Every structure is written in structure tokens, then in C-alpha cells.
Amino acid sequence: MSTRRIVPMETTAEQQDVSRLLKQYGCGPIQFAGTDGLYDRHLLFDNVKDLDTVGVRQQYEAFARSVRDVLSQRWLLTEKTYERENPKRVYYLSMEFLLGRSLANNVMNLGLDPLVSQAAKQNKVDLLSLLEQEPDAGLGNGGLGRLAACFLDSLATLQLPAMGYGLQYEYGMFKQSIEDGWQHEQGDNWLRHPDPWEVIRPGEAVEVKLNCSFRLHGGTFQLVRGQASTLLGIPHDRPVVAYGGNTVNTLRLWSASASNYFDFQEFSSGAFAEALADTLAAESLTRVLYPDDSTSEGQVLRFLQEYFLVACSLADLVRRFRRANTEWVTFADKVAIQLNDTHPAMSVPELMRILLDEAHLGWDQAWDLTQRALAYTNHTLLPEALEKWPLDWFEAIIPRNLEIIFEINRRFHLDVQGRIPGDRQYFERVSLIEEGGQRKIRMANLAIVGSHSTNGVAGIHSELLRTTTVRELAELFPERFNNKTNGVTPRRWLLLANPALAHVITEAIGNTWIRDLDQLKRLKPLAEDKGFRDSFQEAKRKAKSQFADWLKTQSGQVVDPDSIFDSQVKRIHEYKRQLLNALRVVLLYNRLREKPDIEMEPRTFFFAGKAAPAYQLAKLIIKFINNLAGTIDGDPIVRGRLKVLFLTDYCVSLAERLIPASDVSNQISTAGYEASGTSNMKFMMNGALTIGTRDGATIEMAEEAGEDNFFLFGLTADQVASNRAWYSPYWHYEHEPETRAALDLIFSDYFSRNEPHVFEPLRDVLLTHGDFYMHLADLKPYLEADRRMMDLYARPDDWVRKTILNVAGSGKFSSDRTIREYASEIWNAKPCPVE
Ligand code: 26Q
Numbered sequence: 050m051s052t053r054r055i056v057p058m059e060t061t062a063e064q065q066d067v068s069r070l071l072k073q074y075g076c077g078p079i080q081f082a083g084t085d086g087l088y089d090r091h092l093l094f095d096n097v098k099d100l101d102t103v104g105v106r107q108q109y110e111a112f113a114r115s116v117r118d119v120l121s122q123r124w125l126l127t128e129k130t131y132e133r134e135n136p137k138r139v140y141y142l143s144m145e146f147l148l149g150r151s152l153a154n155n156v157m158n159l160g161l162d163p164l165v166s167q168a169a170k171q172n173k174v175d176l177l178s179l180l181e182q183e184p185d186a187g188l189g190n191g192g193l194g195r196l197a198a199c200f201l202d203s204l205a206t207l208q209l210p211a212m213g214y215g216l217q218y219e220y221g222m223f224k225q226s227i228e229d230g231w232q233h234e235q236g237d238n239w240l241r242h243p244d245p246w247e248v249i250r251p252g253e254a255v256e257v258k259l260n261c262s263f264r265l266h267g268g269t270f271q272l273v274r275g276q277a278s279t280l281l282g283i284p285h286d287r288p289v290v291a292y293g294g295n296t297v298n299t300l301r302l303w304s305a306s307a308s309n310y311f312d313f314q315e316f317s318s319g320a321f322a323e324a325l326a327d328t329l330a331a332e333s334l335t336r337v338l339y340p341d342d343s344t345s346e347g348q349v350l351r352f353l354q355e356y357f358l359v360a361c362s363l364a365d366l367v368r369r370f371r372r373a374n375t376e377w378v379t380f381a382d383k384v385a386i387q388l389n390d391t392h393p394a395m396s397v398p399e400l401m402r403i404l405l406d407e408a409h410l411g412w413d414q415a416w417d418l419t420q421r422a423l424a425y426t427n428h429t430l431l432p433e434a435l436e437k438w439p440l441d442w443f444e445a446i447i448p449r450n451l452e453i454i455f456e457i458n459r460r461f462h463l464d465v466q467g468r469i470p471g472d473r474q475y476f477e478r479v480s481l482i483e484e485g486g487q488r489k490i491r492m493a494n495l496a497i498v499g500s501h502s503t504n505g506v507a508g509i510h511s512e513l514l515r516t517t518t519v520r521e522l523a524e525l526f527p528e529r530f531n532n533k534t535n536g537v538t539p540r541r542w543l544l545l546a547n548p549a550l551a552h553v554i555t556e557a558i559g560n561t562w563i564r565d566l567d568q569l570k571r572l573k574p575l576a577e578d579k580g581f582r583d584s585f586q587e588a589k590r591k592a593k594s595q596f597a598d599w600l601k602t603q604s605g606q607v608v609d610p611d612s613i614f615d616s617q618v619k620r621i622h623e624y625k626r627q628l629l630n631a632l633r634v635v636l637l638y639n640r641l642r643e644k645p646d647i648e649m650e651p652r653t654f655f656f657a658g659k660a661a662p663a664y665q666l667a668k669l670i671i672k673f674i675n676n677l678a679g680t681i682d683g684d685p686i687v688r689g690r691l692k693v694l695f696l697t698d699y700c701v702s703l704a705e706r707l708i709p710a711s712d713v714s715n716q717i718s719t720a721g722y723e724a725s726g727t728s729n730m731k732f733m734m735n736g737a738l739t740i741g742t743r744d745g746a747t748i749e750m751a752e753e754a755g756e757d758n759f760f761l762f763g764l765t766a767d768q769v770a771s772n773r774a775w776y777s778p779y780w781h782y783e784h785e786p787e788t789r790a791a792l793d794l795i796f797s798d799y800f801s802r803n804e805p806h807v808f809e810p811l812r813d814v815l816l817t818h819g820d821f822y823m824h825l826a827d828l829k830p831y832l833e834a835d836r837r838m839m840d841l842y843a844r845p846d847d848w849v850r851k852t853i854l855n856v857a858g859s860g861k862f863s864s865d866r867t868i869r870e871y872a873s874e875i876w877n878a879k880p881c882p883v884e
Pocket residue numbers: 190191192193194196339341342343344345346351428429434436506535723724725726727745
């Protein structure tokens with residue numbers, strides 16, 4: 050059994066005083082444990098079961114409920130304080146919140162760890178297995194969704210009066226399994242058991258009016274045009290606990306239901322199934338998260354989900370604004386709405402609709418308030434990911450919003466004509482409407498025109514967005530464009546995930562880094578301190594062996610904690626180039642096969658990530674990695690020296706285990722394609738060295754740590770763009786013997802003996818079709834960087850020095866820094882402390 054600590058060791062003397070804490074949380078004389086305590090009462094009253102016979106799942110629920118009891122007074126007080134102070138509020142609208150688990154995180158942020166450990170002991174509860182009972186809240190695909198979750202943590206910790214709005218998917222991100230090397234998907238029924246964190250508030254439901262109805266026909270979702278209908282949005286609230294427990298903000302997730310639970314007339318006339326049909330169709334709206342992280346497939350259900358999120362959230366926040374304010378003119382002084390990508394960009398016409406039709410403002414005033422309240426974050430430059438929705442759907446579902454979009458575009462056209470007279474083509478490029486064929490609404494253009502701020506998520510990304518992707522719009526509105534480099538919360542990703550390292554850091558510099566990550570720079574001189582280096586290395590070693598133990602218990606797979614742990618974990622996508630990493634492994638394997646005597650440190654290569662279910666090539670890449678792993682495992686020549694593992698079902702909880710245990714972080718996207726990356730930052734904070742391309746936030750990480758402490762290689766974004774015209778992968782195939790040998794081995798079916806030709810599509814991608822993401826151009830430089838890295842590894846003292854300098858340089862990548870920048874430069878929002 051793993052001995053992984055789940056609660057941080059960094060409890061101050063103050064926090065030890067648990068009864069004082071409980072009092073501070075408004076819990077008076079209530080006890081957590083003991084026969085009259087919260088825990089026992091939940092066990093008994095929630096389950097109506099004998100205390101001796103409850104299972105570990107029920108123990109988890111009772112524990113979590115008790116923790117929720119402790120925070121609920123604080124949660125109420127937070128909202129009361131906001132109502133009283135009436136500050137400018139921040140609303141973060143996102144189709145995804147990839148929260149992961151909450152119990153250990155909430156216990157840590159509330160400072161309740163001593164209490165919880167004590168209660169567990171008293172009740173003979175095994176805390177570790179209890180924590181395992183909580184399913185990950187997987188309400189997101191990847192980076193964008195996890196960023197939203199880190200932002201919630203920072204918003205609360207910085208005491209900002211903020212709220213997240215999203216959808217309560219019944220099924221989150223699918224569960225991944227591997228059969229014969231291939232990915233299979235299973236629905237993630239994460240709400241099978243009661244969720245102790247959610248508070249459902251039917252009393253605060255909102256109505257969403259549509260100009261159509263739906264029907265489920267043979268399992269598919271169909272629109273019934275012209276037959277207006279009303280949906281209900283039901284709030285499911287979750288507490289967002291600040292570090293230190295002072296502020297408890299709210300994440301409000303909407304679920305859809307039919308407005309009349311069913312038609313009683315139909316029901317009494319015996320048409321029972323028909324009476325329920327509307328309810329079923331309505332509820333299917335928030336049934337499932339779309340598992341595509343980049344291609345915006347033209348799905349009408351996705352379109353409806355996006356509008357549903359926008360309509361519910363705006364109705365709710367406008368209602369809240371009206372309760373505290375009498376004058377509409379103050380709307381943008383009291384409300385800031387951040388759009389997480391274009392997914393909630395229908396906020397532009399929807400807010401206009403509310404201000405025009407419900408508040409009865411004139412166009413100019415409504416437009417001014419809309420633009421000043423809204424701000425947009427872009428997360429991708431991939432053209433296939435820029436959302437465009439058929440105009441026809443707007444017409445059928447929300448015709449009034451379409452009318453408003455037409456009017457926005459008409460006025461925008463006049464504005465552009467005034468500024469750049471006579472250039473019709475110029476307007477066609479910036480227009481909100483794409484003509485030719487099926488007419489479509491360009492959601493990014495809508496978001497940029499209808500807001501006061503457009504930001505990218507790392508320096509290079511913001512620059513490329515401005516100078517290439519939406520160049521003309523940036524020329525028209527240069528003052529709207531800005532950068533906000535992403536960050537991650539050090540509470541979850543260091544303090545909670547890596548207690549051993551967190552302890553070593555706190556011993557050295559105190560615990561102020563938890564709220565002020567820049568403090569980590571005080572570790573810099575300690576890179577020269579032998580004693581510190583030893584403790585640092587010990588912490589890494591501990592995380593590695595804990596991971597190895599966990600893996601063994603969980604899947605039976607054995608890895609050597611004395612080998613180098615080299616990881617690449619992220620969604621599987623061609624531009625992220627998991628294939629390039631796999632080619633590196635094939636090449637190293639070839640070297641060992643040719644010269645079994647060469648010196649090579651034992652290495653374990655970890656891959657993990659999900660492929661979109663319809664993305665065939667991504668699925669083939671997973672298959673290839675698994676076959677590579679199998680072949681290498683079966684080869685006695687490399688046994689104990691090389692090992693490849695594809696870890697199934699990558700999720701927040703798995704990241705929390707693997708990242709602290711990793712020595713090497715691979716960030717190897719084709720330069721110019723990864724907007725920012727955020728796992729790169731988590732690895733850096735946890736003492737891994739990065740081997741990577743000059744892309745996304747990795748560029749800024751190398752700046753902070755010093756390029757000497759980084760292993761950068763490969764084409765720059767400029768070079769990628771300028772080489773496109775003449776690049777040919779065949780040149781590398783013909784002139785680089787190792788590259789050629791690696792590819793020949795793959796295409797000889799060496800890794801697919803029983804499945805001849807299964808990897809032929811890889812030949813197409815890498816050679817025949819021109820290698821769009823330039824794997825072969827970067828392969829040799831990747832191996833050169835790898836060699837430099839291994840040379841360093843052979844000098845353990847120098848290696849540890851550099852990992853310390855990396856951690857010391859990671860302060861910038863706290864989401865606290867990012868959120869401070871959003872608050873001061875985009876939202877003009879101030880902290881509103883509770884008491
Ligand atoms: C859109 C329409 C229909 C269906 C799905 C989608 C969709 C869903 C999710 C499109 C994109 C996404 C997710 C994108 C994403 O995660 N982007 C990542 O955002 C991170 C946070 O800013 C960055 O660090 C990553 O670089 C970026 O890839």
C-alpha cells in the first residue's frame with residue numbers, strides 16, 4: 050500500500066488549533082468526530098444504516114458532508130458579504146471545468162488536516178482508501194478546462210468576488226481503456242452515487258426560451274422548427290474554498306430540464322410515454338461533454354449546449370445585478386464576464402438582447418455596456434478549432450439573437466467602411482458572417498468585436514494571434530489585444546500533490562510561497578548547498594517510489610524507481626507530436642540493439658492521454674506506443690534499460706501522482722501550435738527538467754529558469770512558417786541514417802508482427818503527405834538535446850542543481866499571478882474580503 054500523504058504537512062501552529070478554526074468557520078460547539086459529531090451523524094442519518102456495516106463509499110460521503118458542513122457557514126457569509134458590499138463581480142463562463150477530486154483539496158485549503166487525520170484514527174477509517182472513493186469531476190477535455198479550475202482556486206484565494214458558470218454534464222470526459230493496444234471509450238457516469246459537494250437549487254431555476262422544440266428519434270436529437278419551447282436551467286452549486294478558508298466562492302453548473310415536468314393532460318389520457326418524451330429530450334441537452342478538444346464538429350446539440358450555458362448564466366447574473374442596483378448604466382461597473390474561448394461567445398448577442406428587449410435601453414447604450422462587460426480569451430490558433438456555426442441554426446433556434454448579430458455586423462461594416470473606404474475584401478475578412486456556401490457566424494470575430502479585451506494565453510501565442518490569425522481585427526482594435534500567460538495553482542499542484550517536496554521547500558524558506566510563489570526564487574542560492582540538494586533529491590526519490598508502488602498495486606505493472614522517469618502527458622494530437630517522442634524511443638532502441646554494450650542510463654518513458662473518439666490517427670498513435678512498449682518489453686537485449694508505458698485513462702488524479710515523480714518533461718509541439726501548455730508548468734514546479742521546443746509558455750519558462758537550465762531544441766515558430774513552402778520529410782529520410790532506420794523498422798512491421806500494415810497511415814503522415822507537423826525536421830535535434838540531457842544526468846549533483854534552479858524560477862507560473870493580471874488589466878475588480 051502506498052504511503053502517499055494526502056494532506057499537506059505545512060500546518061501552522063495556528064491551524065493546529067482546530068476548535069478555534071471550527072469556531073471561525075461558524076461551527077460553534079459542533080464536533081467533527083465522536084458519537085455526537087458531524088461524521089457519525091451523517092453516517093447514521095444519511096444512510097440509515099448501522100454504523101458497523103457502512104462501506105468505505107459511505108464513509109467517504111459522510112466525511113465529505115462533514116467537511117461541507119464546516120464550510121457552509123463561511124460559504125453563506127461570503128455571499129452575504131458580496132451582497133452587502135456590492136463590489137464589481139467577476140463571472141467566468143466556461144463549457145469546461147476539469148476539477149478533479151475535492152475532498153483532500155478542501156481539507157487542505159480549510160486547514161482541517163489535523164482534525165481529519167484525528168477523526169480518521171478515532172473512527173478507524175483508512176483515509177487513503179476513503180479518498181480513492183471520490184470520482185474525478187472530469188467536466189473538461191484538457192488544458193482549457195483545467196485552467197478554469199486553477200483560476201477558480203486563485204480567484205477565491207485572492208478574495209475576488211467571483212463565480213464560475215458551467216454545465217452539469219451527467220457524463221464527463223469518457224473513461225479510456227486499452228484493448229490490444231487500441232483506445233476504447235466508456236461513458237463516465239460520475240454522478241452514479243450522490244455527490245456530497247453539490248447543492249441543487251431548484252428555487253433559483255431560470256427559463257430559457259427557444260424558437261424550436263426537440264425530439265429524440267431513434268436515439269438522435271432532432272429539432273422541431275417553429276414550435277417554440279421553454280427549458281429550465283437548474284443550478285448545481287459547488288463550493289470553491291480559498292486557501293486559508295476565508296472566502297468560499299461558488300461554481301454554478303446548469304442542468305437542463307423541461308419546464309413542465311410532464312404534460313398531465315397527455316398523462317391522464319394514457320399517453321404516458323409521450324408525456325415524458327419532452328422531459329427526456331430536454332434533459333439530454335446536458336447529458337454529455339463533447340470529447341473533442343480541437344475540432345469543432347458541426348453538432349446542433351453542442352450549439353444548444355453553448356446557448357444554454359450563456360442564456361442561464363446571463364439571466365442569473367442580471368437577476369443578481371438587479372437585486373443590488375437600480376441603474377442599468379452601472380452594469381459594466383458591477384459586472385465583468387470572461388469568455389473561456391468562443392464557446393460562450395453567444396453572450397454578445399444575448400446580453401444585447403437582454404439590454405434592448407428587457408431593460409429597454411437604446412442600441413448605443415446597450416452596445417457600450419456589452420462591450421465593457423465582456424472580455425474574450427483565445428486558446429488556440431488551429432484553424433479547424435475556430436468555431437463557426439451555421440447561420441441557419443441561429444435562425445431556427447434563436448432568431449432574435451441572429452437579428453442582433455445582423456445589426457452588429459451592419460454597424461461594424463459602416464465603421465470599417467469609414468476607416469478603410471472602398472476595400473470590400475477587407476470587410477469580408479473581418480465580417481461576423483462567412484459568405485459562400487452555407488452561411489456561418491464566425492464566433493471569434495463576434496467575440497472580438499463585441500468585447501473590450503481579447504487575450505492569448507502565452508506571449509508567443511498572443512503575438513501570433515495578433516499578427517496572423519486575426520490580423521485585420523487586431524489592426525482595427527489594437528488596444529483590445531493583450532497577453533495573459535497561463536498559470537497553475539501551487540496549492541493543488543505542489544502542496545497537495547507533492548507533500549515531500551513541499552516540506553523540503555518550507556523547511557528552507559518558510560511557507561509564504563504557498564500564497565506568493567515568487568518566494569521560490571529564494572531557493573536559488575540553495576542550489577549550491579549540499580544538504581539542501583540531498584533533501585531535494587530525496588523528495589524526488591520518494592515521489593518516484595510512491596508512484597512505482599501505486600502503479601504496481603493498481604495495475605500490476607512494475608517500473609524501476611532508479612530509472613529516469615521521462616513523461617509526456619496530454620491529449621493525443623498530431624501537433625503535440627507524441628509520434629516524435631515515440632520515434633526518439635525507436636531510435637534509442639536501435640542504438641541499443643546495434644551496440645548492446647553502449648552506456649545508457651536505465652530509462653522509463655511514460656505516455657498518457659486521450660484521443661478524441663473520432664480522431665483515427667490519434668488512436669493509431671496510441672496503438673503504436675502500446676505496440677512499441679510490448680516489443681521492447683519482450684526484447685531481452687534492452688530489459689532493465691528501456692521501458693515504455695502507456696498509462697491508461699489520464700485524468701487530474703493521475704497527473705497529481707505522475708508529475709511529482711517525473712525527472713523529465715517533454716514539451717515538444719511543433720513551434721507555433723501549442724497556445725501555452727500548463728502541464729509544462731506543473732512539471733517545472735515539481736523539479737523535472739524540460740526537454741522541449743520554443744513554443745507556448747515553455748519559452749517563458751526557459752527565460753525564467755535560464756536557458757542553461759533547459760533543453761530547448763528544434764525549429765522556431767518563424768522557421769516552421771518560412772520552411773513550409775519547401776520542407777520535405779524525404780530529405781531527412783534520405784540523409785539521416787538513424788531516422789531512416791527507425792522508420793524502416795516501423796514499416797517493416799517489426800512492432801506489428803501479427804498486424805501487418807497496421808501502421809501504414811504513419812508512413813502517409815510522416816512521409817507521403819509531407820509531414821505537416823515537421824516531425825522529421827526536429828527528430829535529430831531532439832536526440833541531440835536528449836544526449837546533452839543524459840550527459841547532465843550522469844553528473845547527479847549538477848542535475849539536482851538545475852532542477853532546483855527550475856523550481857526557483859517557476860514563481861511566475863502561479864495562477865495567482867495570472868488572475869491578478871486579469872483583475873487589474875481586464876476586469877478592474879478588487880478583492881472583497883469576508884469579515
Ligand atoms: C469546440 C466546439 C465543439 C466541440 C469541442 C470544442 C472544443 C473543446 C475544447 C475546442 C477546444 C477545446 C479545448 C482546447 C484547449 O484545451 N486548449 C488548450 O488550452 C490551454 C489553456 O489555455 C493551453 O494551455 C493549451 O495550449 C491549449 O491547447
